[in-house]
Amino acid sequence: MAPKYELHPERKYSIAIVGGGIGGLCTAIGLLHQGVPVHIYEAAPAFAEIGAGVSLGPNAARAMKLIDSKIYDGFCRCRTNNSWPDRQHYWFSFRKGEDTSSKFGTRFYDMWCETGQSSVHRARFLDELVALVPSEIAHFGKRLESVQDKGDKVIIRFGDGTSAEHSALIGCDGIKSKVRIALFGNDHPAAHAVFTGKYAYRGLIPMEEAAKLMGDELARNSQMYLGHGGHILTFPIEQGKTMNVVAFGTKEDGKWEDPEWVKPLDRAQMEKDYEGWVEATRQILSLMQKPDMWALFNHPPTPTYFKNRVCILGDAAHASGPHNGAGASQAIEDALIMSRVMARVFNAADVPRAFAAYDRVRRPRSQYQVKMAYEGGLLYDLQLPGYMDDWDKVKELLSTKQHWIWNHDLEADIREVERIFAEETARL
Ligand SMILES: Cc1cc2nc3c(=O)[nH]c(=O)nc-3n(C[C@H](O)[C@H](O)[C@H](O)COP(=O)(O)OP(=O)(O)OC[C@H]3O[C@@H](n4cnc5c(N)ncnc54)[C@H](O)[C@@H]3O)c2cc1C
Known part of the structure; x- marks a missing residue:
């Protein structure tokens, strides 16, 4: 049974998360851990992952601990390291x-x-996350079709003909995100992955x-x-x-x-x-x-990850090639920053400011990751201009290639998102 979360009684709003992959579930757990009311809408009949292994680096492990140490405990239960x-x-x-x-x-x-x-079998790790989500907040068979931001609330409509109304929406619906398209329009050059x-x-x-x-x-x-x-x-x-x-x-x-x-x-x-x-x-x-x-x-880079009360996170925001082994870890970092800034929000009217702070902290790093993952693919295929198959140069680049991902100061990011939110709030 999922742990009991204490929702803050003064919070009179609710957040919809669309998509229950690693990004959506970590965000839901992070929000609940901070006492923020949330519902998850997933297109599939149950939470499920396709594909086998996913490798999660030290930054992902630190982010898990900072979101909720139970995520990290679950990760430790199912992770596999080298044998020797x-x-x-x-x-x-x-x-x-x-x-x-x-x-x-x-x-x-x-x-x-x-x-x-440190890698996990995707389905096993997802099971660990699902165990932390109360069943009453998860809604299945809910394929998002359209989003209407009414200014003070968001209406989301699903393929099964039903709809839901929430104070705000976080789109965690993956690389083919409908929420991303709703934010930018189908014809925007960055609406679709390339x-x-x-x-x-x-x-x-x-x-x-x-x-x-x-x-x-x-x-x-x-x-x-x-x-x-x-x-x-x-x-x-x-x-x-x-x-x-x-x-x-x-x-x-x-x-x-x-x-x-x-x-x-x-x-x-x-x-x-x-x-x-x-x-x-x-x-x-x-x-x-x-x-x-x-x-x-x-994904081509978008100029923002949010508009008013609608925001994107994980692969919906910054899907990348897998060459840094960092797509899922970026989704987990997003979940950390989102949950910490939302912890400061008590009125629905403050949500857009929280989304703006999340956007400022997370967009540069996660979009840079997309670019560097692309270059990583070229490096490994001996096609990176300036390196090609010069093994000495390849080796030299390998010696530092992952440092900016793995050694990133996530606690500084938390302080930064809180600072931005507080400053923007004080300006009102
Ligand atoms: C070949 C490959 C290898 C990879 N290896 C690694 C790795 O080693 N390490 C790493 O960190 N990352 C890796 N990645 C990237 C990683 O898989 C993703 O970054 C991560 O899974 C993204 O999680 P997410 O929750 O944002 O999106 P997803 O996992 O795509 O989850 C999206 C969820 O939204 C649901 N959904 C979609 N559309 C709708 C809708 N309209 N309405 C409602 N629900 C919807 C889906 O059913 C799904 O549950 C790899 C990717 C690939 C392709």
Whole structure:
């Protein structure tokens, strides 16, 4: 049963969250933890995640603790790190994927951080979050169709013909966000995500099979194999029972015209993409179970994340390519800042000022993440101008690449959002 939250009796407003992914649920938990009344509207018949592993860095872990330590406890229950004790703090061991002088690709750099490669099975982590959400605030089968901001309230209408009225709306409805479109209009150049030119084959391998073929070191510890036009990463999930595989490639014409972004795998095409790569990578591809292919899209930057009483958060605001392993962690940081600023709001009329403060703190960092994730994809595919396949330069960039994400001072962000809100309130 979900914990009991004490809603502040003076708060006479309610917030609607549309979308119950990692972003929406962390925001709901954060708001409840601060005593803010909230309802979640989810399109699916139940909370669910697609895809397998998601890697969460030290900034995500700190944000969880600051939102509600129970989120962090849940994360600790389901996270998986590298198996070898001396690899616990490694994020990835980087290897030259096409360097066939070694069967495993020469290991040329180990990137490490406080939490190491700390990944969760998406559905397991979501279960931990769901356990913190009271069932009476969750509404399923509610696919948002339209948003009407009436100035002093927001009316949201769903595909099943029902509607709801709340003081404000936070759109956490992912990369194809309807709330984003409602904010900017369908024809705005930043309303829709654009193709990054990259795609990913994703699949799982039972760990015992992977270890038998590739050996313990490669199978049980996170690895990234870089090559021209692609890279392949592997890391253990589900307490080491499964190896998660994501193999990235480049669409030469840079176009994705298919309305579907996730396609069944064309195994022959996948094998062709990595022809001539080291034996370890071919072994990985041959073992991948239930693989599928994902076209990778990201969002052009918007000039704001809010208008009046409607705001966007997580992938709805700043969907990025996955090359920093940071999309979900940015959604969790958003949830932290949103919940801390909303903790200061007692009247519905103050919500737009809180959204404005959230926007000022979160937009620059999260939009920069989108840009850097795009560049990260080029770096790993040996296509980044100025670096290409100059291994010394690639290694040098790797040595600092993730620092601004992982070492960010979230407590300073909290102070900043509170300061902005207080200053803007004092100006009235
Ligand atoms: C291949 C790949 C690998 C990735 N790896 C990582 C990683 O290792 N680390 C990391 O941090 N990030 C990673 N990411 C990014 C990460 O998955 C996302 O940033 C994160 O899941 C976003 O969470 P969210 O809650 O904002 O959106 P979502 O998870 O998309 O959730 C949106 C929710 O809204 C619901 N919804 C959608 N439309 C409506 C509607 N109209 N009405 C009501 N509900 C609606 C959906 O059903 C869903 O529940 C990866 C992404 C990809 C594609």
